[in-house]
Structure formats: structure tokens, C-alpha cells
Amino acid sequence: MKLEALKHFLPWFTLLVLVTIIGIANPAFFDPAGLIGLVADIVPLFIMALGMTFVIYIGGIDLSVQQVANLVTVITTVYLANFGMGVAVICILVGFLFGAFSGFITTRLFVPSFVSTLAMGFVALSSARYLSGERALSMDTTLRNENFGWIFGNTAGIPHELAIAGVLLFLAWFLQTRTTFGRALKAVGSGELAAVASGLKVDRIKILAFGISGTLAAIAGLMFSVKLSGGDAHIANGFLLLSIVAVLVGGTPLTGGVGGVINTVVGTLIVLVIRVAMVYLEIDATQQQLVFGVVLIAAIALTIDRSKLRGVVK
Amino acid sequence: MYELRKVDKKFPGVHALKAVDFTVNRGEIVGLVGENGAGKSTLMKVIYGAYQADGGTVTIDQKVVRFHNPRQAMDHGIGMVFQEQSLIANLSVMENIFLGYEAQFVKSGIINWGAMAKAAKEQLAKVKLDVDPATTTSKLSFVQRQLVELAKVLTLEERVDGDLVVLLDEPTSVLAREEVELLFELVRELTKRASFIFVSHRMEEVLELSDRIYVMKDGEIVDVVEQADADIRAIQHKMVGRDVDTQYYREDQQKPYSEEKLVSCHSVSLGQRYKDISFDLHRGEVLSLVGTEGSGREAILRTIFGLNCPTSGHVEIKGEQISKFNARTSVGKGIGYVPRERKIEGIVSGMSVYENMTLSQMQSYSSAGVLNTAAEKSLAREWIERLGIKTPNEFKDCGGLSGGNQQKVVLAKWRSGGSDIILLDHPTRGLDIGAKEDVYDMVREMSSQGVGILLVADTLEEAIGLSHTIIVIKDGMFCKRFDGKPGGKPSLFDLVHHMI
Amino acid sequence: GGPARAALSDPTIAWSYRNRTNPYWNEIVSGGEAFVESLGKPKSDLVHLINDGSSEKSLADVKTLLAKESGNVALAIDTNDAPNCRPVVEAVAASMGYVSTIWNKTDDLHPWDFGDHYVSHMTWSDVGPAEQTARILFKKMGGKGGIVGLGGIASNNPAIERKQGLLNAMKDYPDIELLDYQAADWDTQKANQIMSSFITRYGDEIKGVHCANDTIGYGVLEALRAEGLQGVIPIVTYDGNPQAVDLVMKGDIEATVFTNPHWGGGITAALAYYAATGHFKPSAEPHASREFYGPTILITPEDAQAFRAEYIDSVPNYDWKDFWGPGNGQIVYK
Amino acid sequence: MVDATAKPAFVLRLLSRNRIVKWAPLLVLSALVLFFPLIEWLEDFRAGDAHAYLIDSRFFSVRNAARIGISATPALIVAIGATFIIIMGSIDLSMEGTVSVCAVVFASVFIGLGGTMLSWAWLALPLSMVAGAMIGFVNGLVHVKLKIPSFMASLAIGFVGTGLALLLTRGDRIRVEDPVFRALLTERWFNFPVMVYIALVFLLVAWFIQSRTRLGRNFYAVGGGEELAHASGLNVERIRLLGFTLAGTFFSVGALLAVGRIGIAETATGNNFMFVSITAVVVGGTALWGGIGGVWNTLAGVLIVNVINNGMVVVGLPDFLQDAVLGILVITAVVLSTDRKSISFVK
Ligand SMILES: Nc1ncnc2c1ncn2[C@@H]1O[C@H](COP(=O)(O)OP(=O)(O)OP(=O)(O)O)[C@@H](O)[C@H]1O
Ligand SMILES: Nc1ncnc2c1ncn2[C@@H]1O[C@H](COP(=O)(O)OP(=O)(O)OP(=O)(O)O)[C@@H](O)[C@H]1O
């Protein structure tokens, strides 16, 4: 039974191992200011992974997040002048609608989320290309600083980015563990038919989960856009696979019902640390991808709790 | 010829088999009974090579054998018909029959489908089943699938020289009486070639079929009786560790029901599944729908629960007509559904006992969407106590409970939420008599508290014993209504006569 | 810009770029390595940050390196997307490192706004050369007929400029009709598919193809080869990769443009490095030395042979302190 | 769920619905093949020079069919490899890395051994297939032995593969110009290049494996119920291992065709294969949860995706809209080829 309890901490253990390896190779890694900076930089990816968690938690996947974020960077840049901070509302709404619509296609039209979200991602990409006029756009710097400059400030040594991530994490955690919605998500992830037969509005719950994913993808895109002070239809490329990896490495399997947002915190940190390790351990440029793949396999092999995969491993 | 000596099997935290001695002689039918979780299935799986014993020896004709996987067991003539069906739905019947043994039809790497079909036909003939071997298995009825399962095991006849041992783990729990007869007939015929181990919770069947009966309790063999000496009550006593009331349907406690209508069906039809069904369910009434497998009884329950939408007619719940058929609405109107597939639709495995209990009524345990977990847990503790659910605590994963206890969790879910219309679909399937008794008690108790119960029972005896009213459904149509007041209950014969 | 501090003595030299799967970036890297070797160090001393087309990774890697080296960094970088340039430069400046950028930068961002730490930005004015290749193409076509164009990722600066060059050239050729222009995302296989679809749509009307780079050109060439049209329909490309130069020599490609990535890779690192070590003070240099165009050399069948001998068969030995010699003047904003 | 005890009339109706669902991908494909010429016709009609609807259609022509064939073949073979895995209820996302490695291995060995098919260099072909099989095998090992879900295992192996290709090439691209090898593209029989026929041969091989071999049938058994298959005595681990090995082999054939088409092997050769092939498999009607579908479905799916891509350019759809239209059409195709009555939910 002791061992059972330890399983819960496997992802943390993996993280610890990786951190130790880097720390031994280069003690400078433990410089607190540097560490905080590194962690703050992964915030947009983390927020996206946080949203992805909800979808994977119910056994689906959201491949549209990166394109939604791309679209949002364009929207933010284009409409910042018109709406100021209000542009955030538009972005969030757009993100939610894209997500919810993917969810609708999945639940009502029985299109697997792998395909429905991929396709909705294409729609988002086209919208972004159209809206941006196929150009990289930049924001008016003063406008950006007036409206969103606070995001990159510091209070008592804590970057506001981290604070935002913390708040979103808390909300997500609260939603997952403390609300009827979170409980319903778990039921849908673990046994959808039983959830239906208990009178839950399963379709609506699933659509909402996708909606949350879209919303958080939009917030990630917004933060990224403000950080870069601009946007275009491809600028968030590279987020998608990493956010999926972050969720899975954290120990939320694609089968659903297990894991959750706290796991995603560890997962994102593991991804961060693997990436940082490439630089700190001075891995040769042509070997980085190979090493990433191998370390990923090792990390997952260490991390996943096989007893929770229920039945066969597919 | 087949012998287990001091076989031991441990799972984390459970000692499932404790030094079990077990013998099967040539041509013998051995019964194996025991309450839920006694270790019957585990024993079967050890014999079949699906589990490996931790200790003890297995011998066949005095030779020690050890199977690392089912395949090796099969090669030694051991076959198994599973408690949960083991046919693969998307494959054809013949592929299922020869699954893993296609080699005989393969010539230079190519499967000869014609030859396989022919061979499959022969196997199907053994179980007197006339279906096209190329049919996709999912298109067969449940009974047909059970027969295919048996046919699959019987391929051992040709494949293996020497004696066969066929394990039947609760093969009858889903069969209607006449199908059971057919199965028994087959089994008896086949003793020429094979020995059988027969596991069932239906004691009469075990007595009827078996030459010798092993009784298990808590992983141990507590008794072995010859058929001639067998006495149901004594066996049940050994199994449960206490006396079992023969009057376990508690007919004497049956109270008359009130006139208040809870559910009224008016000429309800669902495509070809059932047609023109009308009846009323009253407060405090237990109403059984009886009929053969596939007669449409379950579909009627599912319609009332909102899981499917009738094509014509209308349903009134407590005087209000249902306009939108979904589970949500029905739950809101106080209907609870105990499904036949309790592991799929009844409980959410992976969620704890208390989470399962409040799943249908989270609004009552939350404010503004935020759960009051403390209240949930105290509710769960109360009902664990009240129904005697065997679980260490309310946090335990419901998927890890035994079937009977899972069933109690499902009932607790509905009852604690105040549902006063309960739809029971095979509520005692696969439960041991101890657990069954508990379910009967609960039915009685609910009925006396004014709950209307619509029952699709596992056996006719159960339906007769429990119900105020029995409606016979045949081919999806209303056939006959019986009043079942104590003293005036219809006989088995009356019902069967109308069913087929 | 931050307060000035003593120049760095031995900064880590790093190149941050898109990937290693593209000859263009390999040339950039070889230049960077040649520069590092010119300092008497092994070329393995050059740190590679690879972003794989992800701006997020580009920025994160830069910050990681800055943290690791406590700002003791001379960085050469293409930031992958123009908007990503600002945060990269800000991060480097904030930790007192030195950075030189190429290609991607927004117009409102200038090295001189960051004191010494943002050393320089080099880009290539692709409008002019792309216009020249277009003219070569049109001439080959006899000044009339339909053409199709295949561009890079539509929002990339070079993609925009190269398309603009084509459009400019067309003003002088009223009989040239641009039938279609689509983004092929710098991708050989995508270019191949688009080209074959173009052939279906326009058939014989296509008399020439304008490609935004060599990689696209290869895909187009193979689509033409499949139809037995290679050599029949002239194409022009851009970048001057060795293989493309060979194809120019064979006459399969009418023209490509060499931007000397080897030199670009070396000089960008050199600028950052020598600024960091105090060899020169960027803020003392005129604007023209801090934002400038890189060299471009047009390669046509006539001069391909000579070009190959000079630039590919033997790599010239560049003077890595001659920062601005081969350049093409100050960047002009429209 | 199918209620087999219902009346025959119902069964008949059910059958016909089944049949429609079964043929839906083909119907969608036919609709698309008739749809694009219609747009083309409308365009010409508006421009004032109407042509005969199909006969004079540029889209609906043998030449264009060959073009679609050329662009579809590598993806088809890769998608076939993925089909086997998806039938097992798993997923293989390693194709991008595997294709790159195999392409690069082929090209470098081919060049190293003389660079023409008429020398020993042809050995590069089987060698590349062995490389593909090996990567698939390792992928299977990681999945089966480390018990890592195939999604993750294959994704990571894909990274490893791309990394390996990069390591082998150091980022260079290798041109394969041997005219005999390039005859795959340049030599035409009955208007279609040789590579299309090669792909057809491999499609038939795949069909043979799927329908006539034990391994192929066992994929369906595992996909239909892995635990049941195990209980029936199948060695599921071995089947999975073989499945991934087989998939790797097909990926490598896809790689060879990709090199044949472009004449270049590089680390980027595998780009885009992942989403295209999985999408094609699903669009073809093979269910992601396993047990249903097959290689003919995949053929239809790959053709649907390629016809859409080709058709959009041929009818002159602005390129920024093409992604969206592809997305919407893909959803439509999946909706049409899904038997909504037979499944209770999808994820
Ligand atoms: N796979 C398993 N892992 C852990 N424990 C198990 C497993 N299978 C069975 N057990 C344990 O072994 C005991 C015997 O279970 P088994 O399934 O053999 O009972 P059974 O007699 O077949 O019951 P039933 O009548 O309900 O079919 C149970 O108490 C259970 O806790
Ligand atoms: N994977 C498992 N892990 C732990 N315990 C298990 C597992 N599988 C079964 N069990 C245990 O085995 C016992 C019997 O399980 P089983 O599934 O046979 O239930 P059951 O009472 O026979 O119900 P049914 O007859 O409806 O299947 C239960 O007590 C359960 O705790």
C-alpha cells in the first residue's frame, strides 16, 4: 500500500532526477532568479497544456490549440488599437467558441476529436491567414504597454506571468476537484455510459471541456502575442506537440479519467527541464532531437502509473 | 485425471486461493459453487493458464504441468467458456471459433476461408446452431453467441488427443430456461469426450447437472458433495456461513400497493423492438416484465428511463407526459435505473464509492456548482452501513468491489437521491445467494416504502416471488397480465406457456 | 539600453536558427563555425540553439542560455518570426549580452535603441534580386505568356519581398500574365503538389515559374519532370544552394540568387562577438553600420561555373573583421 | 448494439444502412470527383466559354488523375502502415521520423554503392525496408515491453527517427538522380507513372495480409478485444510487435516512393506525413478505436484528401482558404462514413 501511495509521486520523481542531473552538470542552474525566469517563460505553453488536460482527461484530444493561439495573436494585434484591453474578451470568446464547436462536432456528429479538432485548427489557421493579410503584424508598443504591460511586471520577485499561471492553475484545479463539473468530467472520462445513465448532461460537459481547452489556448496565445508584441498566422507553431507531451508526461493518460491539472504542472516542468538540459548539457545540435526522443521515452517509462491505465495498454 | 494439489494464489491484499485441492475425473461434470468473490473464477483462470498459481501443483494423468498462458492450457485440452463472453464482436463466427488456431487452414501463408467455413459449420452443428459461419459475431443474439462460445471450446475435440476439460464459468446466468436445457443436453452428450467444471449461482442447475459439487468459501474448498447426497440448504449454509431462508423472496412481507400511478405507458412502440405496450406502475407496486431473451423487456425499461425514444405512443410519469426522452429528465422525475451491464452503465470504475453514489444527484450536494464533499461522504457512510456494502471505506474504487456490492452502490445512488421509481434490469445477475437475498430485501423494503419498481428479473422464480403484477411480453408485444398477490401467484408453467 | 559595463572577455558564441534540415541554415552554421575557428577555438565551441520553427522555443532557448552564462553571450540569431525579435533582443540586453540578428525584425525595432547590446541587424533586400530573376524568366519566355508563382510561408518577410520583386518586374512586361501565386511554405513536397495542380488548372498556359526559394524550385522541377516538361518551362529560384547552382549550370533553373549565407553566418556572429569584446563600440557606429543589407549575387547559366568555382568548390577565406565590406547599404523602410 | 433477435425486415433495413456506411467513403470520393468539375464548369460558364461538363474538364482528366496518383502514393503506403496499427486500436505517430530515416538510409547507401540501380546500389532498397522494419520493431518494443501507450511511444520514436535522420545527414539533402530509379516517376504505363503501379502492388500485398494471413486477421482480433484475444490464446504482445514492424516496413516503402517522387532524401522528407496519413485513415472509415476498416478504406481516404487538395487548387480557391475548406470537407467525409447508430459515443 505504501508503494501505491508512492506511485502518485512518480512524475515528481522523474522531475527530480532530471533536475539533479542538470544541477550536477552545472550548479549555476540552481540560481533562483534564473530558475524563476525559466519557469516564467514556459507559462504560455503551460496554460495551453492546462486546457489540453481537460480534453485528455475526458479521453479526447485537442489538436486545434496551436492554431487557435495563432489566430488569437493575430486578433490581439489587429484589434488592440480598437478595443484596448477589451481585446482579451474577444480572444477568449473566440477561443471558447472554437473549442466548443470542436466539442459539438465530436459529441453530436461522432467525429473523433483527433479529426474534429485538427479540422477546426485548419479553420482557425485560414481565419488567421485572412485576418493578418498574410503578414507578420506588430503592435503599437505604447498601446501594448498601456494595456498589457503589467503582465510582464514583477511583484516581490514573482513575475506576474507566474502569478497568472498560478491563478489559472488554481481555478482549473478547483474546477476539476471541487465542483460538480469536475466530478462530471471524471465520470465521463472513466465511464461515459454510466455517466449518461446517471442523468448527467454528458454532451454538454464534453463540449464545455473542449471549450475550456480553446479558452486556455486563447489565453496562451494572448500572452504570447503580448510578449512578442505582435502576431501572425504561424507564430505559435511548436506549441501543439509540446503541450500534448506535457500533459501525457505528467501522468494524464489518453484513456481519460486519471491524472489532472496538477499532473500537468509536473509534466510541463519536465518538458521545460528536458529542454533546458539541451542547453545546459551542451548537447550537439544535430543530436538534440534524438536525445529529446530518448529522454522522453525514459521519462514516460518512469512516470506513468501502469496500474491506472486500466486493462490493456493501447 | 486432472488434479490440483494445494494450489495457492495471492493478489495484492487478497489471498484468493488457499491450498485448494481439486480433482476432475474422466467424463465427470464437476460443479463449483461459492459466494461472490469466493475464488471460483480465479480457480478457473488458474486451470486455464490465464493466471499462474503461486504455489501447489497441477497434474494431468499424474504428469505435472505448468501453463504460462491459455494457449498452453488449450494445447493440453483445457478450454473455457467465460463468465463474460469472450467472442470478439467484429470478427466472423468462424474466425472466433478458430481464433489462434488458424494454422490448420493456412497453406503457404494463405488462409483458406472455404475450408475454415466448412470446419466451422461442423463445430456449429455440434451445438445445433445454424448460422452462416461468415456472419459477423456482433449480429448474433446473446444466446447464439453463448453457443458459438461453446462450439469454440469444442474444437478441442479434434485438436487434442486424449481427454478434454471444459470450464464453464456461469454460462447459464444469461440464458433462458429452454436454452439452459439445450446447453445441459449438449454437455451431457459431450461427457463421452470431455469432463466439465460448471460454475453457477443457480443452485438448482448445479444440482441438476453435476456429478460432484465443490463448495468454495473465502478461497478455500469447504466441502465436496456427491450429487446424490446434495442438499441445497446445506450447501448454501456452507457457502454463506449461515442459514439461508428458503422464503428468501419474502412473499409474506408483500404489501398491497396504492392506487397512485407513477408510470403510465400508453401504446408505446419502438420500431420493431416492442409494439403497442400499455401498462401502469403504481406506488408501492413491483411489476415484472417477463419474456424470453430479446423479447423487448429491456428496451421498455430503457425507454422509460429516457435512454431511447419511442417511435409512437406516450409515457406519463406521475401524471406528466414526457416530451423529451433523455436520462436527465427521467432522473429529475425521480426514476432510477439499475442496468444489466452494471460495470459499464451502473458504476463508474475509477471513481470512489461516494463519488458513484452522488453522481446522479450532485446538485443536492453542492452549492453554485461547488461540491460539499463532507456531506457526500457522510451520505456514503450512511448507505454503506444501511445496505451492508462490503468496502473498507467510502474512498475505495468502485471498480474493485465485487458485483454484489457494486449493485448495492447503484441502488444506494438512486435510493439516497429519493428516487421513487426504480427500474431493475437483471438486478441479481451473477450475484451469490447471500447478495441476492440482500437485493430481495431491498426490493421489499423499497416497495413497502412506496417505491414503484419495474423489474426485469433474472429468473422466473424471482419474478413470481417478488412481484405484485407480472406482464408477459412476447416478441415485443403485450401478451398476458397476471396478478401476483401472495397466495394467488401464477405458476412457472403459466408464464412459460405464454412466453413461447 | 542598460548601463554600459566593461566589455566581455570571453563570451560564449551562439547561433540560434531554424533547423539543420535545410542547406541554407547549414551554410549559416558553417560560416559561424569558420568564424569561431578564426579565433583559434575548436568549432564545437559554437553553441547551437535550434528552434524548429517555434518562436516560443527560440525565445526560451535564448533565455536559458543567458541564464546559464549569466549574460556572457555573443548571440547571432534569426528569431524565426519578426515579432519574436523584440523579446529576444530585450532579454539579451537585460542580461548584458550582445546580439546580432538577421532576417526577421519588425520595422519599429532598431539596434540603436538598445545602446551597445543590440549590435546589428542584417537582412537581404530580396525585392531587387527577385525582380531580376523575374526579368530573366520573362526574357526567356520571350516577354509574353502566363506564369505561376510559388511563395514561402506567406507572412515571412522574404516571402513577401520576393513576391513583390516578381510583381515589380511585371510592370515592364504587359504581356506577362500572373496566372496564380500560392504559398508553398518553403516546402519541397508541398510545392510539388501545388505545381502539379497548377498544371492541371492552367495546362499549356504556363510558360514560366517563379519560385521563392530553391527548395520550392526542386519540388516544381520534379512536378515538371513528371510531365516531361523540365527544360520546356523555365523556372527561377532563390538562395543559391550548391545543388541549385548545379541545376543552373545544367540549365534546369534559369537563375537563382546567392545571399552568401556562409559569410552571413560568420559575420553576424563576428559582429556580436567583437562588440562584446570591445573591439568596436556599436553605439559609436553610424546607423548604416547597424542595419544593413547583406550581399546578393545573381547566378545565371552564364556565370554559374565561375560562381561555383569561387564560392562553393573552395570557400573563400573571409576577413571576419571586415564587417561591412560585402554589405549592400543601410536598410530602407517603406 | 445490434439487436439480432428483431424481425427480418428490420435486419434487412439495418443491412442496407450498414452497406451505405460501408461504401460511404467511396460515395464521398465520387461526389468530390464530380463536384470539382462542376465548379470548374461554372467558372468557365460565367466566363462565357462553357465546356462539356466532364469530357472537357481539366480536373476530370487522365492526366490529372495521374497527378493525383503521384501525390497520393507515398501517403497511401504510409497510411496503409498506420491502418494496421489503428485496426489494432493503437496508434502510430512515428511515421515522420521513420520515413525520414528510411529515405536517408536509402539515399546514402544508394549513392555509396554507386548511385545507379544497375549496380549493387539496388541493395539500398531492401536495406531501407529493413531499417524501417527495425524502427517499427523498436517502437513496438518500447510500447509493449515498457507498457507505454502507443501514442506516446510512437511520438517519441518519431522524434528519435527525425533526430537520427538529422544525425545521418548532418542536415544535408541527398539528391538521387539515377534515371533508372527515377523511372518511378518518369516512366509511364498507360498514362500513369510506375510508382502508382508499385503502390498498387503494395496495396494488394497489404490487402492480402489483411484478409488472408493470420497476422492480418489477428490485428482485427486485437482491435476487437485485446483481453478476449489474449484469453483465446493469442500472443497479443507478439502480434503488436509484428504490427509495428510491419507498419515500419510500409513507412519505409512510402519513404522510397517519396524519394522517387522528389528525387531528394532529407530529414524533412517525412514532414506532414503524420496528420495526413492519420486523417486519411479516419476519413476512409477505419475507426480509431480499432477493429473496423481496412486498407481499401485507407485508399479511399487518401484519395479523398488528395482529391480535395488538388481540386482546391484546380478550381482556383484562394490559398488562405484552402486549409479551412480541407478541414470542413474532412469533417463532412467522416460524418458521412460514420455509423452513428452502432456507436454510443466517441472521444
Ligand atoms: N485480477 C485480480 N486482481 C486482484 N484481485 C483479484 C483479481 N481477480 C480476483 N481477485 C480477488 O480474488 C478473489 C476471488 O475472486 P473470483 O473472481 O475468483 O471470485 P468468484 O468466486 O469468481 O466470484 P463470483 O461468484 O462473483 O464470480 C476476490 O476476492 C478478489 O478480490
Ligand atoms: N482487476 C481487479 N483488481 C482487483 N480486484 C478485482 C479485479 N478484478 C476483480 N476483482 C475482484 O474480484 C472479485 C470478483 O469480481 P467479479 O468481477 O467476478 O465480480 P462478481 O461478483 O463476480 O460480479 P459479476 O458476476 O457480475 O461479474 C471482486 O471482489 C473484485 O474485488
Ligand SMILES: [Mg+2]
Ligand atoms: Mg467469477
Ligand SMILES: [Mg+2]
Ligand atoms: Mg464474477
